Amino acid sequence: MLEYIKMPQLGESVTEGTIDRWLVKPGDTVEQYDSIAELTTDKVTADLPSQLSGTIQEILVPEGETVAVGEVVCSIVVAHGEAATPAESPSSSSETTKSVAAAPQSTPKHSADQKKRVSPVVGRLIDEYHLNIDLIEGTGAGGRVTRKDVLREIESGIISSQLTHEEKPTTRDTQVKEAIPEENGDVIIPVSSIRKTIAKRMVDSVTQIPHAWMTIEVDVTELVKLRNAHKKQFKEQEGYNLTYFAFFVKAVAQALKEYPMLNSVWKGDTIVQKKAINMSIAVASDDELFVPVIQNCDQLSIAGIASQIAILAEKGRKKQLNVKDMSGGTFTVNNTGSFGSVHSAGIINAPQAAILQVESIVKRPVIVGDGMFAARDMVNLCLSLDHRILDGMICGKFLARVKELLENMTISSTSVY
């Protein structure tokens, strides 16, 4: 069995020693504590005792050379089973145990998703730069989003590199790229950090998600009657508007519960069907777009949803939306009808699976019953879907269910509370 003899510690503060002369040569048999070499150090001259009994195999440090304490100076063959423990025992096994024991008690157990464990600096940066933490890949323990992850996201172009940490994101970036020559009368609009974030999100979504589209027509004549019946009194009682949008959001939330595949998130090698139905709703201010979230939307009444919409829209207009208001969305409903649109193709709010555009309600002649024309309140619902997650059939079923729910919202059958 081959063992090694090391330079011993010959006194306090001595960290190295010089082999003056070897007293043995390979092949010599030595007993434990026999002198095998003469050493000098800064402080003393001493003999090097053999730490083991056996036969010298190889001299590894030539005479005159200086080596650090603990370094191997020669190898020795020890009779099998004998002296497996050197006289001086800096055994490597004890070191192993040590580093295990040294592992701090505070080691976090990463069983749960750590993504929501936001450190103070990450919270601050997310807030300052209006980022959505759900869209940032976490490389920390348990998927935690680290400061470096956020900085990488910021530097990767969402926000121009000229924007330093000290500058608030509301500060307009005055640097404009000189690609297109400017002419008299042109208005130069600096791109705000929020505008840049929107741009990045849109480009990412369009380039990474294979979008597909689907549109259905819904007859909401009864729904219009229902809403008009409650509208005035509701406003007086509650102090906010009972919008059509609240009814649509309610119907979508219920349909999502029945078709949870549309309430899922693309994760590369897995698709996560989210249990909570958190509805992202698009809210526009003059030059910015926010997508705040109605948490657990399926648990709210139509009135509850209307209230949430009113609160979030107000916060959006006043630019008071915080990270909490903006995070956790699982599906987006966009009220494009509010600007008069009758058809549009939305860009998916990644990593969600789909977005639904609710267009304008317009009166149109529709054939009803047995070949009769009637003036009906019609609305188009336009769905954009992530074709990696969803196929036409399930989306068709989902839309059909939304249509069914909306067409059955009547004065007699539906309570807004």
Added chain:
Amino acid sequence: MRTISYIEAINEAMREEMQRDENVFVLGEDVGKKGGVFRATDGLYDEFGEDRVLDTPLAESAIAGVAVGAAMYGMKPIAEMQFADFILPAVNQIISEAAKMRYRSNNDWSCPLVVRAPFGGGVHGGLYHSQSVEAIFANQPGLKIVVPSNPADAKGLLKAAIRDPDPVLYFEHKKAYRLLKGEVPNEDYVVPIGKADVKRSGEDLTVITYGLMVDQTLKVAEELQEEQDISVHVLDLRTIYPLDQEAIIEAARKTGKVLLITEDNKEGSIIGEVAAIVAEHCLFDLDAPIKRLAAPDAPSMPYAQSLEKDFMVTPDQIEAAIVELAAF
């Protein structure tokens, strides 16, 4: 530049200051003819004679007391404690007299005194030749405490301590004496007291430490950079009282992850104060809990080699702590 050892740097600093200023003198146990038990004062007796290199009785209280008196009369004593472990009999002189002299005399008197004391473990010294006692003095306004981590700092800080108009405790790590070698400028220079020093620039996490742990951390940091692409920022406190708050805050903010290392017992150590500074000033820059790596809260370094290894903060422990914090 020349490459010399840590103890040679200390010897050079004393020699040059004694040549420069005749008021500088050395006193302590065996510092004269013998040149010190570690040979820190080697050759000074021959060059400057028995009037300026004084062998004293085994009485630390007297060494410090004589030095305080001489300093008040305009001398510049360098008092050597043979081991920092034995400084305790001198604590009354140092804290009650030296530290408070300028304050209680309303600036009429001062005490330009240096106390040198070899400290630290890992040298197979057992209970009374291994301790880190710096924390005992680190809440005494009027005192300054420095701990150099390499030969260049050792020389520059000792010169600064000798020229300082107030008392300075100079803790030198005895394992570093001959272990650490490094380049030292040829010309006369001082390292400013009160200034920490970035010994390595990094991006992933910040290690703040002092003394021998600086060298160990730098070696681990280099390995980790190559093997695991972990970039470690290393701040050497150098002056551990009063602390360089500005440098600590800057270093903590740089990476948001802070590992503090001392070979002293953990509770009540210098790094607890560093942690407090970071917590007070850097909450919204932190990306992980502040982490401390220190010796166990046991009375002193054991003698048995295996236990001594267990007691000391080792490169393996430093590596494990850095890797864990980097992954957080």
